[in-house]
């Protein structure tokens with residue numbers, strides 16, 4: 001692993017942690033000045049807790065037992081009083097606790113000596129150009145305005161773009177909820193530009209990041225460039241980086257169809273898609289393309305096409321470019 005990256009990630013956790021504690025101090029200061037009794041209670045609790053620790057070091061066993069028990073009782077009474085005050089004043093007790101970005105590892109990056117998923121995600125963001133994910137970090141289902149899609153039926157169909165996107169949104173939410181199930185298929189988003197494919201992909205990515213999943217977002221050309229570069233420069237390359245393409249919980253391959261296609265690229269593309277399908281882990285892939293299914297079939301070899309048709313839920317995005325309406 002690149003030591004510079006490790007160093008950057010570690011300092012990232014230092015910053016997160018100190019922010020959680022300095023924010024806590026600010027909240028405490030405000031609450032204590034409004035309700036001075038709370039400050040007294042917290043100070044008394046700290047004093048008793050310290051006495052308890054000290055007694056364990058100096059007292060005889062029997063003596064220590066009753067003394068510690070007495071201190072614990074005092075602390076319990078104080079805690080009850082504190083909770084009652086908070087309840088009365090309508091303050092969430094969590095306000096007096098540090099708020100970490102990651103509850104699993106409390107912004108340390110590790111859980112039981114193992115790297116937390118948030119650490120793995122930071123590693124992905126640093127090592128790949130995963131910056132697109134950051135740009136999309138505000139995309140969420142609440143901001144997804146389906147009213148931008150027309151309610152007029154599409155020619156020769158009995159469905160409107162609005163009904164269609166509502167259905168795709170429903171499939172996307174099911175995808176998130178059933179992510180760990182092996183029965184859940186992957187997603188294939190097909191349709192013209194500006195129909196919300198990338199937006200929806202990033203809504204899904206953000207929901208899964210919140211659930212502690214790792215996400216790698218790459219356009220097809222950059223993903224293939226990376227893989228080929230790895231293959232050509234194997235000796236100097238980082239094998240962990242390469243394996244992440246096959247291990248990451250969610251891989252989003254955007255813009256499939258714009259990459260330059262030769263034999264090598266075709267083989268690698270099939271490799272990525274197929275290896276992720278046969279993985280024993282419940283990992284998933286979202287592929288997004290401007291090609292319609294016919295053009296997709298024409299461009300790629302039958303093996304790849306059949307893997308996709310069989311293992312992906314095909315979502316056709318219909319209608320007109322909604323970005324024009326947004327302006």
Ligand SMILES: [Zn+2]
Pocket residue numbers: 102103104105106107108109110116117118119
């Ligand atoms: Zn974490």
